[in-house]
Amino acid sequence: MSNIAIKVENLSKAYQLGQIGTGTISRDLERWYARIRGKEDPFLRIGENNNQNTKSESNVVWSLKDIDFEIDQGDAVGIIGRNGAGKSTLLKILSKVTAPTTGKISGKGRIASLLEVGTGFHPELSGRENIFLNGAILGMRKKEIQRKLDEIVDFAGIERYLDTPVKRYSSGMYVRLAFAVAAHLESEILIVDEVLAVGDAEFQKKCLGKMGEVSKGEGRTVLFVSHNMLAIRSFCKKAIFLKNGKVEEVGNVTQIISSYLNRTDKHIISFENEDFIAESIEILNKNNFIVETITNGERLRIKVRIRTKVNNPNMGFCIALYNETQELVTCINTFHINSFISDLEIGTHEFIVPFQEYILNEGRYHISLHLNSRQGTLYEIIENCYSFTVLDDDVRRGGIYRGEWPGAISLVPEIKIESI
Incomplete structure (x- = not known):
């Protein structure tokens, strides 16, 4: 079989x-x-x-x-x-x-699906009625659904609102109930x-x-x-x-x-709206060469090139840096320099973001670029638009190469000893 x-x-x-x-x-x-x-x-x-x-x-x-x-x-x-x-x-x-x-x-x-928020629920029906409706669609009998009802309500945490029309639910309540229904009914x-x-x-x-x-x-x-x-x-x-x-x-x-x-498309990014065009993202070393491998003793810089189509464009961006296990290492965004962006004129502009040396651990890193308005409205997320590798610099480690050190970052502090 x-x-x-x-x-x-x-x-x-x-x-x-x-x-x-x-x-x-x-x-x-x-x-x-x-x-x-x-x-x-x-x-x-x-x-x-x-x-x-x-x-x-x-x-x-x-x-x-x-x-x-x-x-x-x-x-x-x-x-x-x-x-x-x-x-x-x-x-x-x-x-x-x-x-x-x-x-x-x-x-x-039978297939139970949890797709977009609201899929499979009737907004005019209550949470209880939608549970029975979804069970009926899956071909379950009323007694079978009744047997699962308490588990579903307890998991979703919406007992107080069970008999309220789901159109009045917040998006979080909607998702909690939808997932509980999909996971507990017998599919x-x-x-x-x-x-x-x-x-x-x-x-x-x-x-x-x-x-x-x-x-x-x-x-x-x-x-x-x-x-x-x-x-x-x-x-x-x-x-x-x-x-x-x-x-x-x-x-x-x-x-x-x-x-x-x-498998990322290096350097070139593609986004355009009425205010600006995002063109490329690069990692530069101290000699302004585009690199994909650096040592953690080098001061790397991330360069984002954006072409503005109007004066004072309504734009901003966030550089999200992830390690190989997709843990967020840090996020750098232009909210800190909005006053500069508001003065931009029509033309091509390069934003240079420096990173301090001896800050990143050895390993592979991936950058996602979040493009948004100055008010924070998200336009687009360009995922994994650049990848690079950081190698450990054994010189500052006393000449002993140890590869990746524990933790998300790799600081080499200047330790002072004071004898009392």
Whole structure:
């Protein structure tokens, strides 16, 4: 007997930008006739992919293209990739929220999904009524749902508001109830998107613990999408790396995370709005050379190049520096220098951010750039847009090379001895 929970074969999903219709009734009929025969849409162009940084002659975007993989029963699988890689589209297809353009999915068991906040809940119904509605959708009897009701309410912590319409819930309450319903009702497959980011840290930890219990203790299959590599690594054994709508790699979670973090598009970044264009990010050494390896005795500098399209642009940015296990080492943002940004004129500007020597531990580091308004409104997060390696400088360590030292940073203090 096969133990495969989900099998995806030649799966593709195309979206048409702009106007949805083909322009004529005859073409719409041809498209409909092809679909009922199980044939590919005759008006989709071949070869387009979901690369958001390039323009195309076609108005068709392949969010997913020729996806193939298998997931065994009881596996906890992380799905990782940059924004626009196709992660959420894949989960929607697996959850049967949307249909694939081509390909097929076969699987065993009922699927409980936690996708975008609000998916699967009726806003006019109370929390209690939505629990029974979700259970009914999964094919559960009323008595089965009633048996799980107390567990769900206790986990979500919303007993006081159980009979209040969910449209009055805060986003945090909504997510807590949605996760509790998805995790506790009797489904064989649990699909969780990045919505856990809405909850507080304590609830996220609680959710990860519950997903581990669901996967290891109950033998249910879990698919988990997250940008938090620590959560993926601690919870999942396997991972699927998506890039531009295609499967880049499948395998051991540690190996896949390392591959994902190190396959970055160096230097060039791409973001544009009415005020500015973000063009590049680089690591420079003391001689102004672009480098990808430094010693922790060097004073590195991060350079961000931005072209402003108006005087006094409404812009700011934050440089987030992560280590190899995706722990946040530090965050540097332009809120500290807003007075300078408000004086910028039309043209190209380079922001230089220096780092003190002997501050970073040996290891691999990754930079994400958060672009925002001066008021803090987030425009875009460009993940893992630059990676570099720091090597230990054994000279300041007394000539003894020890590699990576304990801790997130590696200070070499000037220790003074005073004899009394």
